[in-house]
Amino acid sequence: MLTLLLIVSAFFAGVLNAVAGGGSFLTFPALIMAGVPPLNANATSTVAVSPGALASAFGYRRELGRIRGIHLPSFLGISLVGGLLGALLLLWTPQRVFEAIVPWLLLFATLLFAVGPKASAWIRRHCTVGHGAVLAIQFFIAVYGGYFGGGIGILILATLGVFGLTDLHAMNGLKSLVSGCLNAVAVCAFVAGGAVYWTEALIMLAAAMAGGYAGASIARRIPPPHLRRFVILVGAAMSVYFFATKT
Template sequence: MPETLLVLLAGLAAGALNAVGGGGTFVALPALVAAGQSPVTANASSTIALVPGAVAGAWVYRRELAPVGPASTKSLTAVSVLGGGLGAALVLALPSESFDAAVPWLLAFATVLFAFGGRLSGALRGTLDRPLAPGPRTVLVMQFVLAVYGGYFGGGVGIMMLAVWSVGLGIDSATGNPMRIAQLAAIYVSATALFLAISDARSSPLVLTTMVAGAVAGGFGGAHLARRLPARLLRAVVLSTAVTMTVLYFLRG
C-alpha cells in the first residue's frame, strides 16, 4: 500500500510538472524503481504512464496551439511521432549505460540554453544583422533529434524543446508551452506503442495503472494552472525545475 501511494503521488506530480514546465520523468522514474521495477522497465513504464497526462494537457490547450516557426503543426507532430518511436526502439536494442552517463550533461546544456536563450538569440541577431530564421527543414530536423531523445529517455525533453525554440525562433515559454505539451504527447504515444508491445512494463499492471491515474489527474490540473501563470512566473518555474533536475542527475551519477 505505501508503494502504491508513492506511485500515485509521483504520477500526480509528474503529470503536473510536464503540464507546467517539464521534468515529470525525473519524478516518475525513481518512484517506479522504488516500487520494484528495473531501471529499463521503469523508463518504459514512466513513458507509458505520462501519455494520458500529456494528452489531457494537450486537450486543455487545443485552441492555443501555434505553429513553431515556419514548420506546420502537422509536420512537426509527424516528426515527433517518428522520432519518439525510433528513440524507444533504441532503448530496447542498445545498452543504456553510455547514454545514462550523458544525461546530466545534456540537461546542463539545455538548462544553460534555456536560461540565456533570449540573450543569445538577441546577440546572434545583432551579429548577423538580421533575425534568426531557420527554414522548416531545419526546424523539423531539430525536432526529430529532440523526439529521438524523448523516446529513448525523455528526462528534460520538454525543457530542451523550449530552449531550442527560444534560441532558434524567439518563442517564449508561455507561447510555446501549448505546443510543447502537444509534441510531448506525440513523442510518448509512438514510444508507448513500442514499449507496450516489447518491454516488460505490462508485468506490473497495478503499478502502471496507478501511475497512469495520477498522471492524468496531474496533467489535466497542471495544464489549467499553467494557463493562468504569467509568462515570467512560468519561465521561473521551468528554469527552477531544470536546475533542480540537472543537479539531482549529477548527484545521482
C-alpha cells in the first residue's frame, strides 16, 4: 500500500510540475506518510522530481534563445552557488529542528503558490530593478530552493518580471533551467550527505517521469487553474496536518 502511495503521488507530481507546478506538495507528504523522516523526505523528494525540470528546460530550448538583458552564465552561476548553500544548510539542520519548521515551510510555500501569480503581476507593473539586484535576489531564492523549494518557480518568474522580461515562454524556459540546475546541485549534496532514501527515490523517480510525460496530454484536458486550486488545497491540508501533529 505504501509503495502504491509513493507511485501515485510521484506520478501526479510529475503531471503537476509539467502543467502548473507544485509537485513537491504531493511527494513530500507521501514520503513522510511512508515513514521517511522529514529532512530525508525533503531530500528524497528533490531527487524524485529533479529530472522533470531539466526535461522541461530542454523543451524550451528555442525560447531560451530569446532571453535578453540577463547574463545567463551569471544568473545560473549565482543560482548554483545559492542552491548548494541551501542544500548544505538543510544537511546541517538537526532533524528535530527541521521537523519543527516543516509546518511553517509548507504554509509559506502554499501561500506563495496561492498568491504568487497575482503578486507577480502587481510587482511587474510597479517595480523594476537592475541586473545586479536581480542576481542578489536570485541568490536568496536559490538558497531557499536548495533548502526546501516549494513555490520557487513563482519566485523566479516574479524576479524575471521585475527585471522587465515579458516573454512568458522564455521566462518559463529560464525558470525550468534554473530550477533544474538548483535541483541537480542539491541532489549532489544530498547524495554526498547520505540523506536520500534510495528505494523510495527510485520508485518515485520512475513514476514522476511517467507523470511528466503524460502531463502534456493531460494539460489539454484539465485547465491549469483547476490544478492550481488542487495544489493549494493539498498544501493547506498538509500545513494543517503538520501543525496539528506538532502540538
